[in-house]
Amino acid sequence: MTTTVQTAEETSLIKEVDVHLTIKRFNPEVDVRPHWREYDLKLKSSDTVLNALIAVKGTIDGTLSFRRSCAHGVCGSDAMMINGENRLGCVNLISSVGTDLVIEPVRGLPVIKDLVVDMEPFFAQYRSVLPYLIADDDPGYKERYQSPEDRARFDDTTKCILCGACSTSCPVYWANGSYIGPAAIVNAHRFIFDSRDQAANERLDILNQKSGVWRCRTSFNCTEACPRGIKVTEAIEEVKRAILYDRS
Amino acid sequence: MNIHYHSYDAVIVGAGGAGLRAALETAGNVRTAVITKLYPTRSHTGAAQGGMCAALSNVEEDYWEWHAFDTVKGSDYLGDQDAIDIMCREAIDAVIDLEHFGLPFSRTPEGKIDQRRFGGHTRNHGEAPVRRACYAADRTGHMILQTLYQQCVAADVNFFNEFQVFDVLFDGEGASRRAAGVVAYELATGDLHVFTSKGVLFATGGYGRIFQITSNAHTLTGDGPGVLFHRGIPLEDMEFYQFHPTGIYGIGILLTEGARGEGGILRNGLGERFMERVAPTVKDLAPRDMVARAIHAEIKEGRGAGPDKDYVYLDLTHLPPEQIDAKLPDISGFVRTYLGLEPKTDPIPIQPTAHYAMGGIPTNVHGEVVIDANNTVLPGLYAAGECACVSVHGANRLGTNSLLDINVFGRRGGRAMAEYVKEVDHPDLPRSVVDPTRERIDAMMHSSGSEKVGAIRSELQVAMMRDASVVRTGESLQDALRVIHELRDRYEKVTIDDKGSVFNYDLTEALELGSLLDIAEVLVLGADARKESRGAHWRDDFPTRDDVNWMKHTLAYRDESGAIALDYKPVVQGRYEPMERKY
Ligand SMILES: Cc1cc2nc3c(=O)[nH]c(=O)nc-3n(C[C@H](O)[C@H](O)[C@H](O)COP(=O)(O)OP(=O)(O)OC[C@H]3O[C@@H](n4cnc5c(N)ncnc54)[C@H](O)[C@@H]3O)c2cc1C
Ligand code: SF4
Ligand code: FES
Numbered sequence: 001m002t003t004t005v006q007t008a009e010e011t012s013l014i015k016e017v018d019v020h021l022t023i024k025r026f027n028p029e030v031d032v033r034p035h036w037r038e039y040d041l042k043l044k045s046s047d048t049v050l051n052a053l054i055a056v057k058g059t060i061d062g063t064l065s066f067r068r069s070c071a072h073g074v075c076g077s078d079a080m081m082i083n084g085e086n087r088l089g090c091v092n093l094i095s096s097v098g099t100d101l102v103i104e105p106v107r108g109l110p111v112i113k114d115l116v117v118d119m120e121p122f123f124a125q126y127r128s129v130l131p132y133l134i135a136d137d138d139p140g141y142k143e144r145y146q147s148p149e150d151r152a153r154f155d156d157t158t159k160c161i162l163c164g165a166c167s168t169s170c171p172v173y174w175a176n177g178s179y180i181g182p183a184a185i186v187n188a189h190r191f192i193f194d195s196r197d198q199a200a201n202e203r204l205d206i207l208n209q210k211s212g213v214w215r216c217r218t219s220f221n222c223t224e225a226c227p228r229g230i231k232v233t234e235a236i237e238e239v240k241r242a243i244l245y246d247r248s
Numbered sequence: 249m250n251i252h253y254h255s256y257d258a259v260i261v262g263a264g265g266a267g268l269r270a271a272l273e274t275a276g277n278v279r280t281a282v283i284t285k286l287y288p289t290r291s292h293t294g295a296a297q298g299g300m301c302a303a304l305s306n307v308e309e310d311y312w313e314w315h316a317f318d319t320v321k322g323s324d325y326l327g328d329q330d331a332i333d334i335m336c337r338e339a340i341d342a343v344i345d346l347e348h349f350g351l352p353f354s355r356t357p358e359g360k361i362d363q364r365r366f367g368g369h370t371r372n373h374g375e376a377p378v379r380r381a382c383y384a385a386d387r388t389g390h391m392i393l394q395t396l397y398q399q400c401v402a403a404d405v406n407f408f409n410e411f412q413v414f415d416v417l418f419d420g421e422g423a424s425r426r427a428a429g430v431v432a433y434e435l436a437t438g439d440l441h442v443f444t445s446k447g448v449l450f451a452t453g454g455y456g457r458i459f460q461i462t463s464n465a466h467t468l469t470g471d472g473p474g475v476l477f478h479r480g481i482p483l484e485d486m487e488f489y490q491f492h493p494t495g496i497y498g499i500g501i502l503l504t505e506g507a508r509g510e511g512g513i514l515r516n517g518l519g520e521r522f523m524e525r526v527a528p529t530v531k532d533l534a535p536r537d538m539v540a541r542a543i544h545a546e547i548k549e550g551r552g553a554g555p556d557k558d559y560v561y562l563d564l565t566h567l568p569p570e571q572i573d574a575k576l577p578d579i580s581g582f583v584r585t586y587l588g589l590e591p592k593t594d595p596i597p598i599q600p601t602a603h604y605a606m607g608g609i610p611t612n613v614h615g616e617v618v619i620d621a622n623n624t625v626l627p628g629l630y631a632a633g634e635c636a637c638v639s640v641h642g643a644n645r646l647g648t649n650s651l652l653d654i655n656v657f658g659r660r661g662g663r664a665m666a667e668y669v670k671e672v673d674h675p676d677l678p679r680s681v682v683d684p685t686r687e688r689i690d691a692m693m694h695s696s697g698s699e700k701v702g703a704i705r706s707e708l709q710v711a712m713m714r715d716a717s718v719v720r721t722g723e724s725l726q727d728a729l730r731v732i733h734e735l736r737d738r739y740e741k742v743t744i745d746d747k748g749s750v751f752n753y754d755l756t757e758a759l760e761l762g763s764l765l766d767i768a769e770v771l772v773l774g775a776d777a778r779k780e781s782r783g784a785h786w787r788d789d790f791p792t793r794d795d796v797n798w799m800k801h802t803l804a805y806r807d808e809s810g811a812i813a814l815d816y817k818p819v820v821q822g823r824y825e826p827m828e829r830k831y
Binding site for chain 1: 286287289290291292294295341343344347348349350352353354355356357358359360361384387390391394398399401402436465466467501578581582585586588700701702703744745746748749750751752753754
């Protein structure tokens with residue numbers, strides 16, 4: 001039996017391209033304030049922005065610092081601002097974002113060095129929403145059952161990789177240090193709508209506080225920024241509705 | 249450079265699935281520090297896609313003994329059968345534990361944990377594929393990592409995030425040594441931290457970055473095995489390195505075996521389903537070593553696809569589009585992003601990708617590190633997860649058995665360590681224990697050579713891929729060894745640009761390269777010595793398994809001068825007699 005086969009080359013034209021990078025640099029040991037540096041290099045159009053940064057670090061300037069691990073969009077290490085938008089470096093190809101790239105650290109979290117920001121405030125917000133299953137019943141030595149429909153109810157928000165792209169794209173988050181941010185709400189949503197969990201009310205109380213969901217101005221930046229395609233704004237709206245109508 | 253001193257009962261190095269599962273056993277029980285070079289949720293466990301096997305019998309008849317049989321056979325009879333029995337029996341509890349922790353498994357219509365087929369897992373000793381893999385779409389590892397981390401947040405586990413361990417400490421000399429802590433480098437400040445502790449558990453994951461094409465993260469550089477090897481702890485079975493058949497062509501990103509579990513088919517450049525010839529019963533769901541070699545053979549014999557005929561296809565085009573969306577959403581996204589192809593209509597170019605280390609730090613079934621052929625325990629030292637070798641995977645790991653391994657042996661290691669540290673005194677170490685690490689870092693910071701980390705690393709990766717991957721010969725391994733020795737000399741002259749103390753990844757990558765070189769050398773030496781073909785270790789010059797001479801585990805030791813010696817220890821036999829592996 002045979003099938004028609006196409007080659008990768010037929011569908012995606014891989015070519016060599018000149019890439020111009022403008023990167024916002026900051027080294028706390030020598031710089032008073034951030035400054036821009038420019039780099040020119042040859043890459044393949046199929047390379048990612050992360051590949052470009054690795055090439056700069058490996059061949060031009062080893063002092064450039066940025067986080068990276070998985071290199072395929074599942075670990076959440078390399079959220080950064082690429083041409084003004086929050087993206088993961090490793091899932092954006094030169095062929096789609098262009099050859100003239102402006103790269104900055106994400107906003108709203110303190111910059112430590114170059115593209116590396118302090119993630120501690122972000123993880124503290126995450127921890128504050130009780131991001132773990134709370135269920136007092138003892139299921140014994142067997143699994144709890146959950147229907148596929150109940151499982152589907154919170155599927156979208158289980159995909160979060162805690163990259164921070166959403167929170168750091170939010171104008172309210174930039175302006176107001178106390179806003180808990182979309183990522184924490186996404187992770188609360190993941191448990192509030194899990195049929196096995198029993199602590200929805202506690203989480204809704206936390207998110208009903210001044211730092212919580214009511215700060216959201218539904219600008220949809222977070223939804224556009226999310227590399228996992230999570231409908232972040234919708235999740236926030238669902239939490240708002242639950243606070244208004246479902247809280248017992 | 250500032251130096252800080254900490255004292256704990258137990259230290260866990262690594263916060264992937266194995267480290268976090270261990271932490272859940274120790275934290276709240278004994279004073280525990282978890283040290284990790286990445287934020288826990290960045291660990292590569294999160295990349296695992298396909299599933300975790302356990303004979304739950306939720307969708308069809310199954311027994312843990314069948315699972316054990318498949319694992320022994322999959323291991324090409326190099327797995328230790330006592331450990332395999334434990335893993336397959338405790339698999340059921342491990343899945344139930346995860347469900348209780350909140351893991352959002354995919355469910356059957358009745359609401360039970362759903363199960364699917366996976367390579368090498370069969371009903372009744374090889375009759376037909378069985379549905380044994382528990383999963384959460386193609387994000388099983390992500391869900392395991394998130395769930396275990398969530399539980400650690402609930403248990404208020406003490407994390408030292410972005411701290412990289414570069415040395416292990418011992419109390420006493422020679423045969424009376426016991427583990428006494430670690431030295432870690434804090435990425436944010438460049439400070440060194442000495443953690444003294446009664447127990448140390450290593451869970452640093454794999455080292456796929458010795459190869460050019462790999463499914464492993466940039467950070468999987470074998471730090472744990474590297475550190476211990478330097479302190480005289482042997483490494484076991486390092487020549488057994490698994491290549492997963494379906495990596496995205498040219499990049500290595502994994503496309504889960506679950507894709508074939510859902511009905512995906514491998515085709516060569518002529519469109520032929522070549523696995524029908526190689527494994528008539530289970531076809532595309534044969535174990536990974538066989539499928540990777542079959543792909544290698546298709547390409548070598550000129551039946552590859554593409555302009556250079558150097559890849560084959562994973563074909564999902566006949567699957568219902570809804571099934572692809574529901575069961576394989578993430579990998580479909582990878583194909584769209586990195587190849588610009590649509591898996592519903594386009595066959596996907598793939599090649600084998602360096603994936604999983606069967607070998608590692610030798611342990612017994614309690615996660616205790618054992619340091620010789622008599623399985624002598626080094627008190628206080630533990631290892632679990634991919635960096636460890638129990639050995640449950642032998643010469644070839646079955647898909648889904650690593651997520652299982654990290655849960656079962658992470659838990660066992662954590663428990664054993666928690667019990668042990670209650671019985672012993674706190675070690676008393678001089679402050680000078682930090683000196684070797686400080687000197688190493690100072691030397692690298694002041695180096696003025698001409699060699700670059702990136703260049704040496706990529707030459708190593710290319711050589712290992714060419715000479716020591718899916719198919720090896722005595723000659724290719726000698727070539728690899730020559731390259732490694734030459735790169736080692738050049739590594740002496742390596743220099744870094746960044747001389748600063750804040751997030752100096754230039755420095756940490758240079759130090760990681762030292763481990764990569766060590767591990768590559770051990771792998772090649774073990775492979776060169778082993779004159780047979782077994783599991784993932786295939787020698788074209790010795791193409792059969794030799795149970796008379798080689799049914800034994802390799803142990804590689806390094807002495808003070810840096811010379812490497814090989815020794816061997818017997819495989820633990822059990823109820824399954826070795827037989828020819830046919831599928
Ligand atoms: C793409 C992919 C898909 C896979 N799919 C499956 C599957 O479906 N089923 C299955 O069973 N297995 C699968 N595997 C294998 C399995 O995921 C891994 O073997 C397993 O997750 C390893 O877990 P771990 O806890 O040992 O290591 P990791 O999760 O890699 O964690 C390592 C930890 O060690 C830390 N660390 C490393 N070095 C240091 C240091 N020097 N100092 C401090 N900390 C350090 C890191 O920060 C990290 O926290 C897959 C693997 C890959 C790559
Ligand atoms: S919701 Fe999306 S953008 Fe926000 S942290 Fe999670 S994965 Fe990142
Ligand atoms: S490096 Fe992991 S998400 Fe980009």
